[in-house]
Amino acid sequence: MFEITGLQSGYGGVTILKDVALSADREVYAVLGANGAGKSTLLKTLAGIIRPTAGEIRFNGERIDRLPAHKIAALGIGYVPQENCVFPDLTVAENLSIGGILGKRSKADRLAELYDLFPDLQERLDQKAGSLSGGEGQMVAIGRALMQEPSVLLLDEPTAGLSPRYTDLLFRRVAEISREKQVTVVLAEQNVTSTLGIARKVHVLSLGKTHLQGATDEVSIEQVRQGYHI
Amino acid sequence: MTVEAKLSIAGLEKSFVGRKVVSVDRLEIGRHGIEGLIGPNGAGKTTLMGLITRKLKADAGTLIYRPGGTEIDLRQMSMDQVARAGLVKTNQVIQDFETLSIRDSLRLALAPAEREQFWTVFTKRRKRDAVEAEIDEILSHFPFENPNGDARSAGEKKLLDIIRCLLLKPKVLLMDEPTAGLPDDLTRAVMTLVQKKVAEEDLKVFIIEHDLDLIWDYCAHVNFLADGRLLCSGTPQEVKDHPVVVEKYMGVVDV
Amino acid sequence: MAYLYFSLALVAVYIGITLLLHLQFGRVGIVNFGVVGFWGLGMYAHGVFMVTLGLPWLVALLLATLLVGLFALALGALVLRLDGQSVLVATLAFATIVLHLVTTEKWLTGGVVGFGTIEYPFDFGAATEPAYLALILAFVAVVLVYALRLDSSAYGRLLSAIRDNEPLAHGLGKPTFRHKLIFFAVTSAGMGLFGGLSASLNQFLTPNMIAPGVTFTAWIALVLGGKDHPWGAIIGVCATVGLFDVFIETFAPIPADYALLVPNIKLMLYGAFLVVIMLYRPSGVLGGYGRRG
Ligand SMILES: Nc1ncnc2c1ncn2[C@@H]1O[C@H](COP(=O)(O)OP(=O)(O)OP(=O)(O)O)[C@@H](O)[C@H]1O
Ligand SMILES: Nc1ncnc2c1ncn2[C@@H]1O[C@H](COP(=O)(O)OP(=O)(O)OP(=O)(O)O)[C@@H](O)[C@H]1O
Ligand SMILES: [Mg+2]
Ligand SMILES: [Mg+2]
Numbered sequence: 001m002f003e004i005t006g007l008q009s010g011y012g013g014v015t016i017l018k019d020v021a022l023s024a025d026r027e028v029y030a031v032l033g034a035n036g037a038g039k040s041t042l043l044k045t046l047a048g049i050i051r052p053t054a055g056e057i058r059f060n061g062e063r064i065d066r067l068p069a070h071k072i073a074a075l076g077i078g079y080v081p082q083e084n085c086v087f088p089d090l091t092v093a094e095n096l097s098i099g100g101i102l103g104k105r106s107k108a109d110r111l112a113e114l115y116d117l118f119p120d121l122q123e124r125l126d127q128k129a130g131s132l133s134g135g136e137g138q139m140v141a142i143g144r145a146l147m148q149e150p151s152v153l154l155l156d157e158p159t160a161g162l163s164p165r166y167t168d169l170l171f172r173r174v175a176e177i178s179r180e181k182q183v184t185v186v187l188a189e190q191n192v193t194s195t196l197g198i199a200r201k202v203h204v205l206s207l208g209k210t211h212l213q214g215a216t217d218e219v220s221i222e223q224v225r226q227g228y229h230i
Numbered sequence: 231m232t233v234e235a236k237l238s239i240a241g242l243e244k245s246f247v248g249r250k251v252v253s254v255d256r257l258e259i260g261r262h263g264i265e266g267l268i269g270p271n272g273a274g275k276t277t278l279m280g281l282i283t284r285k286l287k288a289d290a291g292t293l294i295y296r297p298g299g300t301e302i303d304l305r306q307m308s309m310d311q312v313a314r315a316g317l318v319k320t321n322q323v324i325q326d327f328e329t330l331s332i333r334d335s336l337r338l339a340l341a342p343a344e345r346e347q348f349w350t351v352f353t354k355r356r357k358r359d360a361v362e363a364e365i366d367e368i369l370s371h372f373p374f375e376n377p378n379g380d381a382r383s384a385g386e387k388k389l390l391d392i393i394r395c396l397l398l399k400p401k402v403l404l405m406d407e408p409t410a411g412l413p414d415d416l417t418r419a420v421m422t423l424v425q426k427k428v429a430e431e432d433l434k435v436f437i438i439e440h441d442l443d444l445i446w447d448y449c450a451h452v453n454f455l456a457d458g459r460l461l462c463s464g465t466p467q468e469v470k471d472h473p474v475v476v477e478k479y480m481g482v483v484d485v
Numbered sequence: 486m487a488y489l490y491f492s493l494a495l496v497a498v499y500i501g502i503t504l505l506l507h508l509q510f511g512r513v514g515i516v517n518f519g520v521v522g523f524w525g526l527g528m529y530a531h532g533v534f535m536v537t538l539g540l541p542w543l544v545a546l547l548l549a550t551l552l553v554g555l556f557a558l559a560l561g562a563l564v565l566r567l568d569g570q571s572v573l574v575a576t577l578a579f580a581t582i583v584l585h586l587v588t589t590e591k592w593l594t595g596g597v598v599g600f601g602t603i604e605y606p607f608d609f610g611a612a613t614e615p616a617y618l619a620l621i622l623a624f625v626a627v628v629l630v631y632a633l634r635l636d637s638s639a640y641g642r643l644l645s646a647i648r649d650n651e652p653l654a655h656g657l658g659k660p661t662f663r664h665k666l667i668f669f670a671v672t673s674a675g676m677g678l679f680g681g682l683s684a685s686l687n688q689f690l691t692p693n694m695i696a697p698g699v700t701f702t703a704w705i706a707l708v709l710g711g712k713d714h715p716w717g718a719i720i721g722v723c724a725t726v727g728l729f730d731v732f733i734e735t736f737a738p739i740p741a742d743y744a745l746l747v748p749n750i751k752l753m754l755y756g757a758f759l760v761v762i763m764l765y766r767p768s769g770v771l772g773g774y775g776r777r778g
Binding site for chain 2: 011034035036037040082083120124127131132133134135136137139157160161162163164165166167168169172190192207225228229
């Protein structure tokens with residue numbers, strides 16, 4: 001259970017997000033909006049990378065908005081950033097093990113599950129993550145977060161750079177883990193149609209403010225698109 | 231009459247630690263206005279473009295570039311020479327200049343080499359209205375909130391990268407997943423501008439995308455690359471229905 | 486009084502080389518840890534050209550500057566393609582080699598015995614020292630004006646682009662390596678020029694003058710003041726060399742018994758300054774360019 005109220009956040013004195021509230025519980029929660037709307041800023045704030053200047057973030061009732069990023073990760077909140085998402089000088093295997101430190105089940109099981117999703121990774125294990133192709137790097141970043149077996153997964157445009165096949169498979173996997181493993185997924189995306197297909201709730205940001213939020217069944221795609229034309 | 235290709239590639243090969251990543255027997259670019267390159271992740275698409283722009287050195291093969299009447303052997307050139315000769319690539323992975331504002335970043339692209347020399351710092355500065363007008367013109371196509379500010383979000387940086395390359399007035403523009411991270415309407419705005427430039431100027435475009443709608447809608451010709459090899463090419467319709475493409479690349483229907 | 490002019494001239498020389506270091510590191514990101522090598526080579530070359538070869542002062546100065554520039558060009562061609570650490574090590578090694586050769590090649594440099602006498606270029610009686618200080622300040626002013634104008638020039642923008650993301654600038658058709666190399670060679674030659682100017686100031690040269698301390702002082706001053714601003718170099722030098730070598734040594738009444746301790750205390754305080762700055766203002770007193778969160 002993730003609950004955010006009155007959130008305000010930004011960079012070095014510049015406020016970007018203003019008065020954002022949301023609650024997500026064991027479901028796919030889509031965050032949409034134009035470039036610069038504040039999607040990444042919201043996810044960075046939830047992950048503890050930047051500190052909110054006002055408002056509360058609660059996770060299962062506990063306030064976490066004052067915790068440093070590593071403590072937030074230790075609570076079972078996995079984060080896939082949009083940029084610089086792998087450790088370039090570590091190998092793929094090492095990148096994945098970093099996520100693996102936190103999970104509960106045996107590492108081999110989790111790896112097997114990951115290779116089932118992204119078979120390509122298995123062939124690249126000893127390669128430095130910095131030399132991977134764009135899509136392969138994205139798979140490693142997602143893989144690292146999945147290895148953590150998080151109870152909340154923050155995904156910032158995870159399908160950017162993935163082939164159509166992997167995009168479909170990833171959406172399918174995301175829907176599956178939220179349904180079967182009761183994982184809360186906060187998903188920032190540009191791919192509106194596919195995202196609305198798996199999300200239960202949608203939140204459209206526009207210039208740092210909430211343009212629209214609600215259950216996906218009750219929101220039309222036109223309403224969503226309006227949030228992009230300001 | 232067939233149009234002469236701007237870029238002819240033959241026997242091009244590149245290996246990383248013993249693994250052959252690119253192995254393209256023949257590829258001609260520039261017969262069609264906008265041409266597409268698709269293929270699975272890790273197929274070697276970005277590497278192929280890196281070989282063309284001389285960011286990477288090929289192990290074997292020839293690369294002939296024909297900007298005007300002349301033929302240029304690209305293997306003799308460095309990446310900056312290639313770019314100045316009109317062969318430019320946008321970046322797949324987000325790249326930016328941390329301390330340059332949007333406008334400065336575009337001025338950089340437009341600055342001629344003779345103004346960027348050690349001693350020009352002391353020469354008198356002229357106001358360059360033509361440059362500013364050109365920047366204003368291209369920015370008017372896109373919704374930058376404040377063109378004098380910084381591009382900070384991923385999408386803003388990506389868009390800026392494309393605009394920078396367009397300002398260089400390339401003859402061949404290689405676009406590596408230009409629209410990943412851009413919303414649909416902006417994707418269309420970018421492609422409409424590119425289409426306009428292709429129609430009006432001497433510009434050919436070669437574009438990598440995983441956004442297949444974009445490929446089918448805008449490309450006259452599509453190439454499919456897998457495991458470093460060109461497995462098929464043709465019109466969008468031909469490629470779309472090609473069994474190899476469907477098997478190796480296309481999405482799975484039931485989501 | 487003459488000693489005060491000497492101290493002020495020393496501060497001016499430090500401002501000169503620290504400004505050049507600001508250009509190299511703050512502007513382009515070249516980690517030059519061999520400042521004293523370029524400066525020392527310029528100083529000794531100027532001395533040798535004047536005293537041993539009997540060349541006129543100005544000719545000797547120009548030749549010394551040129552010589553240092555050529556060495557920098559060769560060194561830069563070898564290492565500027567490599568990463569920051571390699572450049573650091575290579576420049577440090579260069580300075581060490583210069584120090585070593587100056588010490589061992591007695592026939593040329595006099596070795597540890599020293600080398601002299603390098604006269605002032607003019608003799609105005611009591612006005613000689615102030616006039617020479619003014620000359621050095623004129624050169625400092627040129628470097629300062631250059632550094633300030635860089636900010637709003639096309640060339641400065643290009644250098645920022647190279648510092649921020651060299652491959653990206655390269656891909657936009659900028660010959661980044663050539664620009665870096667020329668910039669490094671010219672600014673290092675500038676360090677050699679200030680070395681040449683220091684020769685007449687010191688009159689008599691010994692190897693201990695070109696110990697690594699000079700490099701470290703310039704770096705500490707730059708980091709203290711703020712590497713991204715020309716004024717940072719000036720503030721930094723005034724707060725270090727200016728404070729200790731001019732203010733305290735000239736004006737503070739330090740009992741003779743303690744005078745020997747001053748250099749040590751100075752180094753300790755430099756270190757302490759640096760720690761405090763790093764903790765509370767990591768981009769130096771004047772802060773940085775970056776506005777990144
Ligand atoms: N420097 C390198 N060292 C080792 N392997 C590399 C290097 N650069 C690329 N590769 C490998 O070469 C293959 C092709 O990479 P490339 O970036 O060309 O793929 P791509 O087709 O652009 O894929 P994507 O769609 O994911 O961007 C990848 O499997 C990658 O891991
Ligand atoms: N590090 C930063 N420093 C200062 N401003 C920033 C920084 N990162 C982002 N911004 C600004 O904050 C605003 C929101 O950016 P954010 O990255 O959250 O957008 P986004 O919705 O994720 O966009 P995109 O779709 O392009 O990824 C933008 O105006 C952006 O310029
Ligand atoms: Mg973002
Ligand atoms: Mg690629």
